[in-house]
Amino acid sequence: GENVEQHPSTLSVQEGDSAVIKCTYSDSASNYFPWYKQELGKRPQLIIDIRSNVGEKKDQRIAVTLNKTAKHFSLHITETQPEDSAVYFCAASNPRGAGNQFYFGTGTSLTVIP
Amino acid sequence: DGGITQSPKYLFRKEGQNVTLSCEQNLNHDAMYWYRQDPGQGLRLIYYSQIVNDFQKGDIAEGYSVSREKKESFPLTVTSAQKNPTAFYLCASSASQETQYFGPGTRLLVL
Numbered sequence: 332g333e334n335v336e337q338h339p340s341t342l343s344v345q346e347g348d349s350a351v352i353k354c355t356y357s358d359s360a361s362n363y364f365p366w367y368k369q370e371l372g373k374r375p376q377l378i379i380d381i382r383s384n385v386g387e388k389k390d391q392r393i394a395v396t397l398n399k400t401a402k403h404f405s406l407h408i409t410e411t412q413p414e415d416s417a418v419y420f421c422a423a424s425n426p427r428g429a430g431n432q433f434y435f436g437t438g439t440s441l442t443v444i445p
Numbered sequence: 446d447g448g449i450t451q452s453p454k455y456l457f458r459k460e461g462q463n464v465t466l467s468c469e470q471n472l473n474h475d476a477m478y479w480y481r482q483d484p485g486q487g488l489r490l491i492y493y494s495q496i497v498n499d500f501q502k503g504d505i506a507e508g509y510s511v512s513r514e515k516k517e518s519f520p521l522t523v524t525s526a527q528k529n530p531t532a533f534y535l536c537a538s539s540a541s542q543e544t545q546y547f548g549p550g551t552r553l554l555v556l
Contacts (some may be wrong), residue, residue, distance in 0.1 A: 337487075365544050374535060374547040375488070420487060432503075433478075433545055437487040 333358040333425045337436025344411050345444050352439045354421035355403040361434075363424035364404045366395060369438075370417045378419075379406070411443045448472040451536050451548035458523065458530060459556050466521045466551045468536030477519035478537040478545060481505060488535065494519055523553065531555050 334357040344350050354364075362383040367375035381388045381395045381404065388395050392411075397404040408415055421436040449470045458464045468477065479491040490503030494513040508527025513519055519538075523530045533552050537545040 363544070367547075372550075374549050377544055377546070380544055432490065432493060435488040438485075 333361060333423055333434040335421060335423050335434045335436045337421050337439060339439060340437065341440045341442075343442045343444060346411060346413060348411055350406075350408045350411055350415070350441055350443075352406045352419055352421070352441070353403060354405070354423075354436050355401075356423040356434070357402065358423070358425050359399075359402065361423040361425045364395070364397060365422050365424070365433075366406050367420045367422065368417045369420065375420060408441075411441075413443050413445050416441055416443045449536060449538055449546055449548040451534075451551050453551060454549070456551055456553045457556050458553060461525045463522055463524050464553070466523070466534055466536075466553070468519045468521065468548055469517055470519075470538045470548075471517060472538060472540075472546070473516070474538035474540050474546075475516070476539045476545075477513070478539075479503075479509070479511065479519070479521045480535045480537065482533040482535060482550075491521065491534075 337354045365380035366378050368378045369375040379390050379393050379395050381397050392409045394407040418438045418440050420438050422433045424433050452467045476495050478493040480488040482488050489505050491509050492511040494500035497516050500511050500513050510522045530553055533550050535550045536548040539545040
């Protein structure tokens, strides 16, 4: 089955700096890659996603890049703010018939230091 | 994701007791999922259901059971066979081939 690895597990940056989180996946059939942000004790919330027919997608200070050949994708957050502090999860979707099973990375705890 | 609700927010289980976690969605999504999250860990899939009256085991189904009698509802029962049930349980739903949206979660604690 699919295996998603995520690095780093913890990341601290100064406010205003950029943060980059990287994920790799193993199954070339995966074609959808969402990123979730989870604040302490809350539900994961989708912040950005990318499909395999696109190499990059940007939404204000957040961007995601995908390299299908190397099977890795990355989350980029620019001009970080204290409210960006949270745990971020990547996921890869591996369609099976009519279903859509997600495989999650183990998460990156991001701390933005004011 | 405001259309997915989970109850209760906190649940306490006694030794040997079965407990049921509720998950309801009004998003008309076909697929529903249950995940377990341990402190500092990622999300592990327990069960998922693509359509009513059908469900499949995920990676850690032992000690859990589910039903899908209605499209809107996907309750999870934590049975006495689950020896280490303390965790944060998240329900999610999705339209076919689309992203998953999560409920607010239920925190299960053992007395």
